[in-house]
Amino acid sequence: MKIAHISDLHICSEYLPQNLDKTEFLIRMALQKNIDHLVITGDISHRSLPMDYHMFRELLIKYGFYTPDKVTLVFGNHDIYGGVHLFEEIYHFLDQCKKINPLSKVNHLGRVLASSFAGTTRFDKNNFFPFVKIVGPVLFLGLDSTAPYSYLKNPAASNGLIQNKDFALLKHILLNKDYKDYRKIILIHHHLFSCKNSKKPCTGNITDFIERQIMKLHQRKKLIHYLKKYPVDFVLHGHIHYNSLYHIGKTPVFCAGGSIEDEIDQMMKLNIINIENGRIKAWTESFYNEQFTKEIPRTAEHKHSTHPSKMYAY
Ligand SMILES: [Fe+2]
Numbered sequence: 001m002k003i004a005h006i007s008d009l010h011i012c013s014e015y016l017p018q019n020l021d022k023t024e025f026l027i028r029m030a031l032q033k034n035i036d037h038l039v040i041t042g043d044i045s046h047r048s049l050p051m052d053y054h055m056f057r058e059l060l061i062k063y064g065f066y067t068p069d070k071v072t073l074v075f076g077n078h079d080i081y082g083g084v085h086l087f088e089e090i091y092h093f094l095d096q097c098k099k100i101n102p103l104s105k106v107n108h109l110g111r112v113l114a115s116s117f118a119g120t121t122r123f124d125k126n127n128f129f130p131f132v133k134i135v136g137p138v139l140f141l142g143l144d145s146t147a148p149y150s151y152l153k154n155p156a157a158s159n160g161l162i163q164n165k166d167f168a169l170l171k172h173i174l175l176n177k178d179y180k181d182y183r184k185i186i187l188i189h190h191h192l193f194s195c196k197n198s199k200k201p202c203t204g205n206i207t208d209f210i211e212r213q214i215m216k217l218h219q220r221k222k223l224i225h226y227l228k229k230y231p232v233d234f235v236l237h238g239h240i241h242y243n244s245l246y247h248i249g250k251t252p253v254f255c256a257g258g259s260i261e262d263e264i265d266q267m268m269k270l271n272i273i274n275i276e277n278g279r280i281k282a283w284t285e286s287f288y289n290e291q292f293t294k295e296i297p298r299t300a301e302h303k304h305s306t307h308p309s310k311m312y313a314y
Pocket of ligand 1: 043076077078160189238239240
């Protein structure tokens with residue numbers, strides 16, 4: 001089974017129309033790579049507008065990915081709260097965030113993209129999350145890491161949180177004997193490293209400090225403890241806008257936040273996880289596209305071609 005992982009598409013028909021085209025490009029590349037299943041780890045829309053989800057769903061239908069065995073997704077902070085595009089919108093945005101009920105928004109979006117959630121096992125009858133979906137040899141475990149808006153703990157609506165009730169379910173799922181033969185892949189939006197370990201060079205100035213306060217996952221250390229203690233084969237996430245593969249204990253973790261434009265090298269990215277004969281191989285394909293990719297100095301080899309990263313095997 002070959003899985004493509006993308007994230008942070010930030011589709012925005014109003015202000016960022018190219019993001020839908022970039023998403024289509026990535027889906028076409030996934031088809032070219034003979035992908036069996038597409039995973040999206042949140043921030044599908046930039047402003048959480050109904051039109052953006054409609055266009056995204058149409059793309060999945062167009063390329064044959066809008067069936068439960070072909071697509072699995074979780075939501076991100078932008079899907080719940082939206083985001084600002086113009087500076088003068090900030091005050092209105094924060095005012096709106098206070099009025100949003102994240103649970104009802106998640107459940108609304110779950111119904112909008114119903115095919116992704118069809119056939120999932122849910123453990124809380126009032127919530128689409130956490131869920132388990134079994135596709136071939138894989139058990140996808142979807143977590144909702146969006147946090148309630150809070151003036152102190154989530155001032156820009158972009159921090160995450162794993163709630164205590166979800167930790168209990170996480171343990172229950174990971175230790176469930178009925179699931180023991182599946183490769184377990186956790187899907188979550190927020191990243192699992194602290195911002196001081198970010199791949200982006202730290203400038204030490206005030207913007208770094210602010211970014212650390214508004215881009216963190218509350219209960220991150222507890223989640224890391226669970227990942228080290230219970231059997232998990234892979235974690236897939238987004239949120240921070242570059243791609244990377246790192247490890248928590250022995251568990252590999254893929255970030256696909258740079259799918260539409262990696263902020264380190266401006267390339268477009270597709271994370272790939274191939275599961276065959278019980279073995280997992282993982283790598284990232286990078287794409288230069290004349291229409292979308294920013295012009296920065298790069299070798300001729302990197303232009304007009306796709307190139308894979310180092311391959312990891314588990
Ligand atoms: Fe995000």
